[in-house]
Amino acid sequence: VTTLVNCPQNPSSKKKGRSKRARVLLASVEEATWNLLDKGEKIAKEATVFKEELHAALADVRKESQALKVSAEAFTSDPCYLPKRQAVVQAARSLLTAVTRLLILADMVDVAYLLEHLTVVSR
Secondary structure (H helix, E strand, C coil): CCCHHHCCCCCCCCCCCCHHHHHHHHHHHHHHHHHHHHHHHHHHHCCCCHHHHHHHHHHHHHHHHHHHHHHHHHHHHCCCCCHHHHHHHHHHHHHHHHHHHHHHHHHHHHHHHHHHHHHHHCC
């Protein structure tokens, strides 16, 4: 996301190497997203609190990941076309927002488990 956002507004018209770099970046983001979804699904299965919220967050991450993939594929075909760059940046930001929500929910589940455990210990 940072790489895409920090790109200049008017990229060079030289296309050499740009598409390959974007494809590699997209593959890396996809792999990281699938790993996160895998771990998130395990957390959601075991969760006793925030179960519905976790499933909704996972669905949102899946949706935004697919949207990024579609816009990034269009972007790699013409990386110097500003509207395609803007679309992929927006899709990346949306995915980042969805991932952040999922991580916050996972932290809330952890805190709930810790509080539950601390309450049992203190009695």
